[in-house]
Amino acid sequence: MLLLAQAPPPSLAANYSPSPERALRLRSKSSSRAVIGTASAASKPAAAASSRAGHQRKQVASVANPLVKHCVKLRLSAAYRRSCRRLLLVGLAPILEMCRFELDAIDFLLLLDGVEVPEVLREFSGDVVFVSAAVMKKVSGMQSVDSTEAIAVLHMPRYFCDLGSHEDGDSLHGLFNHPKRILVLDGIQDPGNLGTLIRSACAFKWDGVFLLPACCDPFNEKALRAARGASLQLPIVSGTWHDLHALMTKYDMKMMAGHPESSSDASKGIHSLSKELADSLLNESLCLVLGSEGNGLSSETLQACELVNIPMEGGASFFPPLFPGKFEYSHPREVMAPG
The missing domain is CATH 3.30.1330.30 (Ribosomal protein L30/S12)
Structure with a gap:
């Protein structure tokens, strides 16, 4: 699934x-x-x-x-x-x-x-x-x-677009043509982590990666090594929340963010990932936001997104959406991996 x-x-x-x-x-x-x-x-x-x-x-x-x-x-x-x-x-x-x-x-x-x-x-x-x-x-x-x-x-890959430089929002149309899945990274600062996430998104055949401010550069040497070629295959866009909101509105995309259920900074309810939730999102266009290693999700993300977590045994929760099989869950491969 x-x-x-x-x-x-x-x-x-x-x-x-x-x-x-x-x-x-x-x-x-x-x-x-x-x-x-x-x-x-x-x-x-x-x-x-x-x-x-x-x-x-x-x-x-x-x-x-x-x-x-x-x-x-x-x-x-x-x-x-x-x-x-x-x-x-x-x-x-x-x-x-x-x-x-x-x-x-x-x-x-x-x-x-x-x-x-x-x-x-x-x-x-x-x-x-x-x-x-x-x-x-x-x-x-x-x-x-x-x-x-x-x-x-x-x-530099022709699929890379920096909306903070000479690019404009119209160029997104050439990169994203009715996207169904976009991975949004919110302040990821470790280049190795960034490259690994880009590679994982590519492996799961997502339509692109959107980098919010405070993310490290995807063409940092360590990020390139960790991406293992995925940086040349996948559209990567660097922009602001304003740019992301415009993209989301244009393609009617749902916004969700990975967030631990136990975190005290969540201002609203958090959904636990389940087969029912996965089924309900099957035909939705989705932006999934992952937060930084130290600070988690930004306040803008917390306000704009529905929050979701993957429960684990012992009461902990974790959200590794790109790494099926590395946590205990009843249907990890059905929910997370390509069919």
Whole structure:
């Protein structure tokens, strides 16, 4: 039985490739090529291009190189990432995982000197930049490069919309076409938790994720690692309660929030999740709000949403809506998982 899952938008499903071995037809944008060109001219020794494996091969040895500064800023600044529409991904395994879902995602690839281009990336047609250990440490923010042989600069997913920047509410229509299930995150600050929730929403085939203020950036390096590619598949919108209310009104969506029954800050009754409640929501369009790790739900969420919890033995209550089977409940898989 289906409570919290719907098929993903057709445009997303069409971009999914289940095989990591599929040839990667990756392209670079002119703006990033300009950055690399500047970096190459500034590096010492001078950048050397090679036609080996069909790549434009360059070398960067100095941590003062403009390319290095650009990459470090991408790692550290969410505002810079959004202004450039670029993000940084550290580590070969996460890079290959991302490439399964977005074949054109890589802007350019940084490899540690002496490392061969991985077989699965041999058809990558963009720039490969070979960097010194000092540069790799600077860009990655790690003290050792033993497990860091590759870093990629990726295009920010076209399914990401920041309503607090240059975007407007009309752009939501292109991301959400009569959505049935949207996960709303209210002040989630741990990037690992945020990435895991995005990955779980994707696994349950939700239509998207809406980030309320005080959430950490979904393209933080730790969030990207935890999402394991889901950040490139699922529409993610960052906005305010005003924006969310407009979305809810437009698509006539019901608002519910996970909340422990024992909490003293609940100003109204809390429903316990049951098969009857799940059945009643089966054909409803639903926004489900989860609160922050420390503070729980915001006052706006408490006022706007119906509250629901999952009772547990011993009188406790918990609401892990994306993790069926990890708590005692009579019908967890019927209620929570896709049918």
